[in-house]
Amino acid sequence: MSRKQRRLALIGTAVGVLGFALGLVLYAMRDSIVFFHAPADIQAKGVKPGTRFRLGGLVKEGSIQRGERQQIRFEVVDATSSIPVRYQGLLPDLFREGQGVVAEGVLEEAGIFNADTVLARHDEIYMPREVAEALKAQGHWQGEKGTKR
């Protein structure tokens, strides 16, 4: 093989592998990306039932109902709307009424959000960033309460 052929083989392989990686990325981008919505966005943006997304807001005071086999229902609220959420499983340590929460799952026909993952803040100064920003955008933010400095 001449030097030129060697170089071509090298470049060809490089383009092949990188192209493969790029293809994977583009394909995965179509399916595995999850959008974030606040309860108010769901009507405003017309999110269709059956779509998978992350729902973020505050757990409504007095809305937590525990059922059999660790079923739990609660409502996620922001300034204007509220969405009922259903979840089965163990909740994070910091899941509480009146606190920020992010739930990932699918919106069902009846308007109930069926969550398979529930994330809460990690400590008392942590509010999921998306939640904080959504609340700020709606003028519902009550200052940097509890934030250091």
Add this chain to the structure above:
Amino acid sequence: MLIEAGHFALALALGLSLVQFAVPLWGARANDPVLMNVGSPVALAVLACVAFSFAALTFAYATSDFSVVNVVENSHSAKPFIYKLTGVWGNHEGSMLLWILILTLFGGVVAVSKNSVPTRLRANTLAVQACVTIAFLVFILMTSNPFTRVSPAPFEGRDLNPILQDPGLAIHPPLLYVGYVGFSITFAFAVAALLDGRIDAVWARAVRPWTLAAWCFLTLGIAMGSYWAYYELGWGGWWFWDPVENASLMPWLAGTALVHSTVVMEKREALKVWTILLAILAFSLSLLGTFLVRSGVLTSVHSFAVDPARGVFILAILIFFIGGSLTLFAIRAPVLRQGGIFAPVSREGALVLNNLFLSSACATVFVGTLYPLALEALTGAKISVGAPFFNFTFIPIAVPLLLLLPLGQSMAWKRGDLLGTAQRLYWVLGAAAAVGLILIAATVGGPVAAPLGAALGLFVILGAANEIVTRSWRPGQRLATAWLRARGLPRSIWGTALAHAGVGVTAIGIAATAWSVETIATVRLGERIAAGPYEARLDSVVPRTGPNYREEAARLTVLSGDNEIGAVETAKRVYVTRGTPTTEAGILTRGVSQVYVSFGDRQADGGVGLRLFYKPLVLLIWLGAAVMALGGAISLTDRRFRVGAPARAKAAPLAVPAE
């Protein structure tokens, strides 16, 4: 007083770093050996200053000096002593100080290392290293001073985030930082070579130990962090594709590629330009990781406090070093002389392929991590890129890499023989395929990915073993002779084989996660829940008080059939000062498999919500990483890295044994 002295020492270190930057660089330009040699003692002086400063802060933590803001915010007098010490780096300011300490420590080691680094290369390297130190010292002094006082001093501190109060945290950040910062040395060497316009096998041999050492520590650091998340967060997962985890995985992938490409440079003087680029990229990704974690762009356990000024500052550092070094690279790279040539089918070719796969994997992780940030900045849309994306893109790239690994490893340099190499691996392939088929047959109805992944891991392990065998044994020879030969193989051969076997071990552990079983149930006293072959019986639930927390602990007996095989305890803790609850998982280890219990909620009717996992072979994930790091460490002791070491009477042979 000690606190102010610590603060002053940091400022002094900054002044000395300016000397360490300017004088050797000037010396290298003017070709003045006296000026070039100034770098080494000054680097040691900088190290002494920073070490003193770090000791002062540690002393403040050890004695709970609540007149220091940093101690007030992250410590408590009732906190166990060990966590008072580890609390030093459990916060933004302290962890940046640790970063700088490790940076200057590496500078100090370069300064005193007696291996044959040419004077000019050493001078330039120390100057570049000083440049990084200056940037971070200015950063800490301007925006993140750990020595700020408060008056009047509060009576009590606010305690450390409870999930950070754990032995895992004592080791994880230092290991990770040694890895991150270790790449600053290879970066400094790369920039020094570009400044000089000269790069050769001597350069590669000088850089390789640093790359290997940084890589070993980063491997251990990531594994430690993963194990910590596994047992401390109580979710039973070991890798979440969290942006912060990705931030450490990217430099690891680039570093792994670099470890392999420096081999080619050292042996064959090929891939020069690519190696330099990788050295720059590995450290750039480390800096990017620091930026992502420290700037508050991401919210996670790791982002301690959000302060926009810091984010902007780190971003400026990032742009300066990455932009500067890449510009220098663009100007100087064409000057570098091309090295040895090789056929596409050869060890070099295989290593190029390895580099391609590793950098593609790194690129997909990069895209997945930064795409949401970029999209939000550009369009305001908020998305999250989670595990499905990464699993879909990363695994298809990792699998061919592992399939080709044993093949490339036993290929000859310069021009390889694909058929001959494959023939030597027939038994390896056969054995792995047989085990895979047996596993598939034994677990019909179960996930197919698990036996395939396990067979792949086994293929890599046996391939590594085959490497040692074919080098030391020919059919018909006595085993004793083979053993003697095997012992006489260069340590780098053993190190390579071990590290590759470690990759296989980790792959088996990861594949086996598909066999894990999870059960969630509400359990009353005396009741049992089952997961896989094991059952757990709830024996008691007791409230207790620890030094700085209260907890409710559930004790369970683990049974296999009707045999009691052990007891586990899981607890829901509340740390009093912060009012933060945490879950302490209970883990019973059987061989390399584990039974994992975590405490959910106390139900109104007196039952306890429990999550029980059976995780077969799960420990292999981290054991494999430990084996990889061990392999790297053994490679590091190879005699060729000690060439010129005065302690050895017998000079090491100049020629490297043929491979």
